[in-house]
Amino acid sequence: MAAKKFPIEAGHIMLFARAVGDDNQIYHDEDYAKTTEPGTIIAPPTFAIASAQFDPDYPLRPKSGQPWFGSGKEPTGVQRSSGGGGGGGGGGLHAEQHFEYHRHLKPGDVLTATVKPGKTWEKEGRRSGKLVFSETITEYRDQKGELVITARGVGVRTERPVDQN
Amino acid sequence: MALSAHTLKVGDTHEEQIVNNRPRTQLVQYSGASGDYNPIHTDEVFATKVAGYPSVFAHGMLTMGMTGKMLTNYVGDGRLTKYGVRFTRQVWPGDVLTAKATVEALREEGGKHFIDLTVSTVNQEGAEVLSGYASARIDP
Structure with a gap:
């Protein structure tokens, strides 16, 4: 369900910062980072989402020897037995994401994620039919057991692909 | 680098173009870094033939991450205390995105100063793709 152990690694932070187009040196240059207020390389604000890499059951990653829903x-x-657009069978679309930072992540931290289900609700969408929303709250604690990030995600399943007009 | 309460006022804005002509390869790059390999973001065959979309489209979290760069450029490194968004519209290859923060409030709590911002990212047609908020610790 969640990452039991999410090691925060400098190389992973560098790759993640590159992917979001952020060339701020604090994400890859240790010498520079020492001269900044945090005094160390830190992770960009949305980095906790990459805990997916360390979740053994994460559904949106191909697994060896198992069928994958992408093309081959x-x-x-x-x-798939039933229709349903949007997620294309892959867990729906991401509707909202919220982070509360108790402190910022740095290489060497080892986090544990605890996932709690939140609310579920439905809405009739103009562009995609019936929408089913569900909320997940993830608490990331560090190696000392202290809460470092609280994340709240909302996913949505749509009845059909979102109309582009 | 950090913002100071005495130089800020409600209504101040900070705006950055965060991507121009977004390439599909960036979606591949983000999949690899984030671990979200949903083929809807990188597999044109799946996205068009199975999911029924005109092409692959960006991860919401990629837009949130890129908007986060505008925020940290504005408030400074390690200063954010909260950041949350709603994804209001899909982002496509080729899009040009501009992210903007607007000062909503300046607060003092327990001797520390904070700023509350509204956050909005729009595409080349001016349509909002992300709307949200952020708070950060600032200097006096």
Whole structure:
């Protein structure tokens, strides 16, 4: 369900910062980082989401020897029994994400994520039919057991792909 | 680098263009770094033929991450205390995005100073793709 151990690593922070187009030296240059207020390399504000890499059951990662719903020989490797757009079988779309920072992450931290289900609600969408929202609260604690980040995500499943007009 | 309460006022804004002509490769890059390999973001065959979209589209979290760069450029490193968003519209390859923070409030709590911001990212047509808020610790 969640990452039991999420090691915060400098190389991973560098790759993540590059992917979001952020060339701030504090994300990759230790010597520079020492001269800043945090005094160390820190992780960008949305980095906790990359805990997915350390979640053994994360559904949006191909796993060795198992069928994958992306394309291969056919447009999808998994035959779905029912329709439903948006997520294309992959866990719906991301509707909201909230982070509360008790402190910022740095290389050497080892986090543990605890996931709690939140509310579920429905709405009739103009562009995608019935929408089913569900909330997940993830608490990230460090190696000392202290709460460092509280994350609240809201996912949505749509009845059909979102109309682009 | 950090913001100071005495130089700020409600209504002040900070704006940055965060991507121009977003390449598909950036979606691949973000999948690899974040661990979200949903093929809807990187697999054009799946996105068009199975999911029914005109092309692959960006991870909401990529837009949130790029908007976060505008925020940390504004408030300074390690200063954010809260950051939350709603994804209001999909972001496509080729899009040009501009992210903006607007000062909503300046507060003092237990001798520390904070700023509350509203956050909005729009595409080349001016349509909002992300709306949210952030708070940060600032200097007196």
